[in-house]
Amino acid sequence: MTDDMMGLVEPLIPALRRYARSLLRDVVAADDLVQDCLERVIGRWHQHRPDGNTRTWVFTILHNLAINRLTQASRRGQHMTIDDASDAVLARPASQEDRLRHRDLLRGLQALPEDQRSVLLLVSVEDLSYAEAARVLDVPIGTVMSRLSRARDNLLRAMETGPQARSAAPVLRRVK
Amino acid sequence: MTDRRPITEDDLQAYVDASLDPLRRSEIDAYLETHPDVAARVQGYVHQRTGLRAALGPIAEEPVPPDLNLARMIERRRHATATWWRAAAAVLLLCLGAAGGWSLRGTVDTSSAPVLTGIHALAQEAVDSYAVYAPDQTHPVEIRANDRSELVSWASERLRHPVAVPDLSASGYRFMGGRVVPTSHGPAILFMYDNDHGARLVLLIRRMEVEQTARMTPRLQGDVAGFTWADDGIGSSLVGALPTTTLHPLADEVRRQQRSI
Numbered sequence: 485m486t487d488d489m490m491g492l493v494e495p496l497i498p499a500l501r502r503y504a505r506s507l508l509r510d511v512v513a514a515d516d517l518v519q520d521c522l523e524r525v526i527g528r529w530h531q532h533r534p535d536g537n538t539r540t541w542v543f544t545i546l547h548n549l550a551i552n553r554l555t556q557a558s559r560r561g562q563h564m565t566i567d568d569a570s571d572a573v574l575a576r577p578a579s580q581e582d583r584l585r586h587r588d589l590l591r592g593l594q595a596l597p598e599d600q601r602s603v604l605l606l607v608s609v610e611d612l613s614y615a616e617a618a619r620v621l622d623v624p625i626g627t628v629m630s631r632l633s634r635a636r637d638n639l640l641r642a643m644e645t646g647p648q649a650r651s652a653a654p655v656l657r658r659v660k
Numbered sequence: 661m662t663d664r665r666p667i668t669e670d671d672l673q674a675y676v677d678a679s680l681d682p683l684r685r686s687e688i689d690a691y692l693e694t695h696p697d698v699a700a701r702v703q704g705y706v707h708q709r710t711g712l713r714a715a716l717g718p719i720a721e722e723p724v725p726p727d728l729n730l731a732r733m734i735e736r737r738r739h740a741t742a743t744w745w746r747a748a749a750a751v752l753l754l755c756l757g758a759a760g761g762w763s764l765r766g767t768v769d770t771s772s773a774p775v776l777t778g779i780h781a782l783a784q785e786a787v788d789s790y791a792v793y794a795p796d797q798t799h800p801v802e803i804r805a806n807d808r809s810e811l812v813s814w815a816s817e818r819l820r821h822p823v824a825v826p827d828l829s830a831s832g833y834r835f836m837g838g839r840v841v842p843t844s845h846g847p848a849i850l851f852m853y854d855n856d857h858g859a860r861l862v863l864l865i866r867r868m869e870v871e872q873t874a875r876m877t878p879r880l881q882g883d884v885a886g887f888t889w890a891d892d893g894i895g896s897s898l899v900g901a902l903p904t905t906t907l908h909p910l911a912d913e914v915r916r917q918q919r920s921i
Contacts, residue, residue, distance in 0.1 A: 486734055494730045498720035501728070506716055519727055526737050527858050530800065530836055586715035593712065607677060608709045609716050614679075629670045636673070640704045 489529055492538040493522070499610055500546055506605050507550045509594060517553060521546040537616065544620045547602065554598060592642035600635035603628055667691050672698070676705040738797070741858060744883065744901050745795035751882035752791045755784070778871030779895055783879045783888040785843045786864035786897035789850050790884060793839075794860040801837030801852050811838050815849040819867055821894055826863065826914040828853055833861055833910070845869070861900040861907075863914060868895040876911060878904050887911035891919065 500521060504514035524545050525532075532541060593601060599621075606617040607628075614632075618625040667688065674680045675688045692699040726732075776784050793800055803811040808825060815823040818840055825835055833853035841850050841864070848866035868874075874890040885904045888897040889911070896918065898911045 489734065490730060497724050497728055497730065498722070501722070501724070502716055502719040505719055515725060515728060519733075522728065522730060522733055523737075524856060526734055527854065527856060528834075531805065531834075533806065582714070585711065589708070589711045589715055604712070605716075608712050614674075629673060632673050633669050636676070636705045636708060639708055640701065643704075643708075 488534075489526065493525055493542060496539055496542055497522075500542065503543070503605060503610055504546060504550060506593075506609065507598075507602065508553065513553070517546065517549050520549055524549075537619075540612070540616045540619050543606070543610070543612070543616075544622075547620050551598070588643065589639075592639045595642055596635055596638055600631050600638065603631040604635040604639070607632055672702055672705075676702060676709055737858060741795060741797065744859075747883045747901065748791045748795065751884050752788065755787070755881060778868070779874045779877055779888045779890055779897070781843075781845060782848075782864065782866065782868070782890075782895045782897050783877070783886050785841075785845075785848060785866075786862060786886055786888065786899045787879070787881060787884060789841050789848075789864055790860075790862040790886075790899040793841075793850060793852065794862055800860070801850075802839035804837040805835045807837075808835070814840070815865075818847045819849060819865065819894070821867065823849055823865060824918070825851060826917045828861070828910060828913065831910055831913070832856065836860075859901065861898060861902075861910070864897045864899070866895055868893055871895070876915065878908070880904055889915055891915070894918075 497518065500518045501515060504517045504521075505511060508514045508517065521542065525542055528545075532538065593604070596604070602621060603617060606612045606620060607614065612620065614625055614628050618628045621628065623631075664687065671680065671684065671688055675685065680688065692702060803814070812823060812825060815838065825838075827835070829835075832855045834855070836852045836854055838849060838851040840847050842848075843866060845868075846866060848864050851863040851865070853861040853863070868890045871890055872893040874888075874895070876887050876889040879886040879888065883901045884899060885902055885907045886897055886899040887904075887907060888895065890896070896914065898907065898914055900907055900910075902910075
């Protein structure tokens with residue numbers, strides 16, 4: 485059992501850290517969350533089906549924990565400023581030009597509503613299939629597609645309007 | 661080129677994620693060549709995707725910190741489990757010792773050896789089942805919660821009585837599954853639950869010949885507490901390494917749900 489768990493779960497840890505950090509925008513809180521997630525995976529391993537998709541199962545646990553954490557934080561009125569957040573999220577200094585471009589992109593990402601942000605991250609960065617993302621988020625696949633489309637569209641507009649315009653209106657949502 | 665399927669927004673997303681089959685992909689390519697507006701938008705999405713991967717990719721290349729060492733986390737948990745397993749085993753030995761001492765007293769007349777009956781027998785069987793199955797990390801249950809309906813029909817058949825799985829999720833205990841266990845009073849059904857800390861509960865259910873209805877009776881052996889009761893010929897005992905004050909409301913909840921079947 486331990487060998488199974490090590491073989492199937494350990495390789496996922498770097499991606500779990502990345503997803504948690506991209507959602508929470510806080511290095512320490514994100515690693516805490518991953519630790520929580522792994523504890524649950526160990527404790528619930530008996531619920532894991534040998535033929536099941538381990539990655540989807542583990543990401544589902546992490547995603548639900550992240551959403552709880554975000555809900556609690558917003559209830560307590562905590563939020564990070566976007567500038568702090570981008571610096572914290574950026575893993576290591578790239579070239580100056582890349583760094584600025586990445587920072588802009590991450591600011592745009594963080595301005596997206598949470599449900600659009602998670603879809604975009606799961607699909608674009610974590611390489612989950614649309615069906616896997618639907619299972620993690622517990623929504624129909626059609627909802628994944630429409631959120632993905634809105635997320636990309638919103639992010640594109642945010643990039644086009646440029647940093648100044650964005651700081652005046654940080655959340656751009658297309659009303660549909 | 662006749663009857664080509666219309667291009668959908670979903671196709672464009674799948675194009676960006678490179679998840680289209682080659683034929684459909686070439687159709688989209690052809691479409692984008694003649695629709696520069698859409699092509700520019702799709703190009704923007706593709707840049708977004710590569711940009712996000714480049715910006716966030718390095719996080720996954722960082723060395724994993726020691727707090728997230730999976731092997732160590734598993735080891736720590738096993739240690740914690742082993743500790744309360746030892747507690748449960750100690751309780752069992754204590755009972756065996758007591759029972760042994762008591763039966764020695766009756767060596768002259770074996771008919772006077774104590775035979776537990778009614779809910780006291782059931783309570784003992786539940787504690788024994790807990791000591792055997794709760795510490796088991798490999799096969800604590802024979803049929804998992806996923807196959808609940810199979811388990812319920814098997815259990816109901818063996819008890820010749822409809823059995824339902826009580827839901828304790830409101831108290832943080834998830835149903836893990838169950839099995840049939842032997843007792844000297846016939847087959848019993850074991851249901852197991854656990855919480856986020858790995859603490860497990862065992863619920864043992866069987867038919868009662870003696871004491872067909874009995875009020876809820878507590879029992880404490882070391883760290884292991886139990887509550888046992890019977891309604892209309894079916895006895896139940898809930899056992900866990902919990903303070904009786906914590907276990908009691910859980911037992912009440914199980915009984916309440918059983919009565920509302």
